[in-house]
Amino acid sequence: xxxxxxxxxxxxxxxxxxxxxxxxxxxxxxxxxxxxxxxxxxxxxxxxxxxxxxxxxxxxxxxxxxxxxxxxxxxxxxxxxxxxxxxxxxxxxxxxxxxxxxxxxxxxxxxxxxxxxxxxxxxxxxxxxxxxxxxxxxxxxxxxxxxxxxxxxxxxxxxxxxxxxxxxxxxxxxxxxxxxxxxxxxxxxxxxxxxxxxxxxxxxxxxxxxxxxxxxxxxxxxxxxxxxxxxxxxxxxxxxxxxxxxxxxxxxxxxxxxxxxxxxxxxxxxxxxxxxxxxxxxxxxxxxxxxxx
Amino acid sequence: xxxxxxxxxxxxxxxxxxxxxxxxxxxxxxxxxxxxxxxxxxxxxxxxxxxxxxxxxxxxxxxxxxxxxxxxxxxxxxxxxxxxxxxxxxxxxxxxxxxxxxxxxxxxxxxxxxxxxxxxxxxxxxxxxxxxxxxxxxxxxxxxxxxxxxxxxxxxxxxxxxxxxxxxxxxxxxxxxxxxxxxxxxxxxxxxxxxxxxxxxxxxxxxxxxxxxxxxxxxxxxxxxxxxxxxxxxxxxxxxxxxxxxxxxxxxxxxxxxxxxxxxxxxxxxxxxxxxxxxxxxxxxxxxxxxxx
Numbered sequence: 272x273x274x275x276x277x278x279x280x281x282x283x284x285x286x287x288x289x290x291x292x293x294x295x296x297x298x299x300x301x302x303x304x305x306x307x308x309x310x311x312x313x314x315x316x317x318x319x320x321x322x323x324x325x326x327x328x329x330x331x332x333x334x335x336x337x338x339x340x341x342x343x344x345x346x347x348x349x350x351x352x353x354x355x356x357x358x359x360x361x362x363x364x365x366x367x368x369x370x371x372x373x374x375x376x377x378x379x380x381x382x383x384x385x386x387x388x389x390x391x392x393x394x395x396x397x398x399x400x401x402x403x404x405x406x407x408x409x410x411x412x413x414x415x416x417x418x419x420x421x422x423x424x425x426x427x428x429x430x431x432x433x434x435x436x437x438x439x440x441x442x443x444x445x446x447x448x449x450x451x452x453x454x455x456x457x458x459x460x461x462x463x464x465x466x467x468x469x470x471x472x473x474x475x476x477x478x479x480x481x482x483x484x485x486x487x488x489x490x491x492x493x494x495x496x497x498x499x500x501x502x503x504x505x506x507x508x509x510x511x512x513x514x515x516x517x518x519x520x521x522x523x524x525x526x527x528x529x530x531x532x533x534x535x536x537x538x539x540x541x542x543x544x545x546x547x548x549x550x551x552x553x554x555x556x557x558x559x560x561x562x563x564x
Numbered sequence: 565x566x567x568x569x570x571x572x573x574x575x576x577x578x579x580x581x582x583x584x585x586x587x588x589x590x591x592x593x594x595x596x597x598x599x600x601x602x603x604x605x606x607x608x609x610x611x612x613x614x615x616x617x618x619x620x621x622x623x624x625x626x627x628x629x630x631x632x633x634x635x636x637x638x639x640x641x642x643x644x645x646x647x648x649x650x651x652x653x654x655x656x657x658x659x660x661x662x663x664x665x666x667x668x669x670x671x672x673x674x675x676x677x678x679x680x681x682x683x684x685x686x687x688x689x690x691x692x693x694x695x696x697x698x699x700x701x702x703x704x705x706x707x708x709x710x711x712x713x714x715x716x717x718x719x720x721x722x723x724x725x726x727x728x729x730x731x732x733x734x735x736x737x738x739x740x741x742x743x744x745x746x747x748x749x750x751x752x753x754x755x756x757x758x759x760x761x762x763x764x765x766x767x768x769x770x771x772x773x774x775x776x777x778x779x780x781x782x783x784x785x786x787x788x789x790x791x792x793x794x795x796x797x798x799x800x801x802x803x804x805x806x807x808x809x810x811x812x813x814x815x816x817x818x819x820x821x822x823x824x825x826x827x828x829x830x831x832x833x834x835x836x837x838x839x840x841x842x843x844x845x846x847x848x849x850x851x852x853x854x855x856x857x
Contacts, residue, residue, distance in 0.1 A: 371760070394774045408770045410762075431770035434762050441760040442767045445753035449776040452752070455822045456745020460738035463809065463818045467664070467734040469703075469727050474735045477701045477724040481687045483742040485778020516756065525759045526853035529748045532825055560819035 273297045276422060277330030279323050279346055279353070280337040280367070281308045284393065287400040288336065288366070288426045293317065295425035300329045323347070327363075328356035332422060336366040339511055340373040347377055359385035362419055366407070368392045368447075368508075370515040371440030372522045374410075378436045387415050388436050391423060392443035396504055404428040408446075410438030444519060447512035448530050451550075453487035455533045458554040461495050462561050471496055491551040503549035506540045513537060566590045569715060570623030572616050572639055572646070573630040573660070574601045577686065580693040581629065581659070581719045586610065588718035593622045616640070620656075621649030625715060629659040632804055633666040640670055652678035655712055659700070661685045661740075661801075663808040664733030665815045667703075671729045680708050681729050684716060685736035689797055697721040701739070703731030737812060740805035741823050744843075746780035748826045751847040754788050755854050764789055784844045796842035799833045806830060 273296045278289045281303040299317040303309050320326045323346050347353045378388040389411030399405040405427035423430045433442045464474045475492045513534040520527045545552045558564045566589045571582045574596040592610040596602050613619045616639050640646045671681040682704030692698040698720035716723045726735045757767045768785045806827040813820045838845045851857045
């Protein structure tokens with residue numbers, strides 16, 4: 272029988288991921304701050320515990336997926352946290368999208384208890400989480416990786432070990448920097464076309480087959496044309512990721528001039544109360560700046 | 565027999581494009597500032613003239629492809645320019661990548677002589693020009709377009725009429741804004757990964773299938789990994805395109821904050837004497853800024 276897995280954080284992403292683990296035959300020991308979100312999993316056979324500490328005392332692989340760096344730190348290192356219950360030779364897999372600087376700090380603490388940390392952030396959104404088609408970027412020990420790979424494969428389609436612990440988070444940040452840059456430049460390009468009176472769909476048709484072609488362009492053009500920005504991926508989450516990228520850059524001494532500017536422009540969406548919309552809503556801010564709204 | 569075409573500007577792009585027109589059965593009347601570049605075409609049967617004026621007096625469709633807005637203006641409206649020899653009902657197709665604001669100004673002048681202007685900039689580079697696989701973005705009158713479409717099809721694979729005159733240029737600028745944004749954000753993402761000690765090839769493998777995926781990422785990663793920036797598309801030409809995008813933005817009242825910053829960063833490449841390298845050389849500047857060079 273498959274290994275017993277601890278799972279902490281049953282939000283929009285975590286809940287469908289946990290369900291896929293149960294479907295793959297794993298026994299689950301779970302915890303969530305908001306208990307109402309655990310009911311469906313309990314009905315599927317998951318064992319609900321009262322704290323991260325209780326989860327880690329009853330599983331040898333513990334997955335966390337919560338909102339940001341402070342929450343991960345609290346769940347793993349805090350009072351009644353994972354570190355208080357965990358046994359030697361256990362593995363913690365943090366699948367949250369957080370600062371890899373925090374990841375490295377937590378890894379050091381866990382290592383002193385004989386526990387390995389992996390960072391394994393995902394991309395692919397709620398749909399990918401439900402369908403088990405996430406892309407998972409994994410950082411951590413190469414030998415122990417073989418033990419957790421089948422667990423990750425139950426939740427994702429593309430699982431790539433990119434290096435030691437922290438590498439998963441850096442890869443996710445790289446991904447988010449690239450997607451943000453694409454959204455920003457596509458928005459500027461399309462606002463220029465729109466104000467010049469050129470049909471955005473025709474611009475898209477003319478350029479999609481060349482160097483400008485890519486998945487963000489393909490996916491977001493409909494939102495620009497219709498002016499509807501239904502998530503998808505919420506702007507506030509992308510702002511969080513860019514903030515973590517800038518913090519990581521500062522910590523390592525990496526200059527991210529364009530990412531810095533885009534973080535500020537994305538933040539303007541949030542300031543205008545649009546943070547819960549899809550991140551393509553940046554297009555609307557640029558329309559405003561250009562007198563189109 | 566196919567229509568006689570005037571062709572002015574036999575540079576890296578123009579010369580192979582003109583050859584494809586001859587191969588498609590067109591008679592060519594040609595002019596180039598540097599006469600040595602006309603020899604091969606003359607040996608293929610092209611009729612060399614002494615000025616743009618002489619070309620336009622001997623052809624009813626005249627194609628121009630020169631370096632930037634002032635050169636196009638000079639070739640069409642200047643002394644011994646196209647406008648001095650051209651007959652009514654002729655068509656001028658400018659395939660240069662220039663400011664669409666200049667295009668609109670020239671279109672007005674030609675219109676007073678009963679001559680239609682099309683702007684039809686291309687993407688796909690020297691290889692696309694040689695193989696006849698360019699993407700051509702066309703702006704101009706919808707009825708007259710039918711007359712020039714077969715001529716354009718002899719040079720390109722994707723020919724899309726995006727609107728009235730000027731629309732081709734705006735579409736090309738949109739394309740260049742998007743490619744610049746992609747290059748900049750991919751460079752920042754990869755410098756962050758590199759300085760964090762994560763293998764750039766593995767980052768690429770992990771993210772290429774998701775929202776970050778695209779043609780610029782696929783094409784430029786090898787240059788980043790090898791540190792070789794052989795053109796391809798020269799940085800100085802991309803700087804020219806971004807300059808034209810910013811001028812167009814200023815003229816229309818469109819805010820292009822990120823494009824403005826990227827123009828400045830790209831210009832730093834040129835200031836360092838790297839303007840003749842591939843535009844992916846921006847990666848090297850970001851490495852320097854981050855203490856990696």
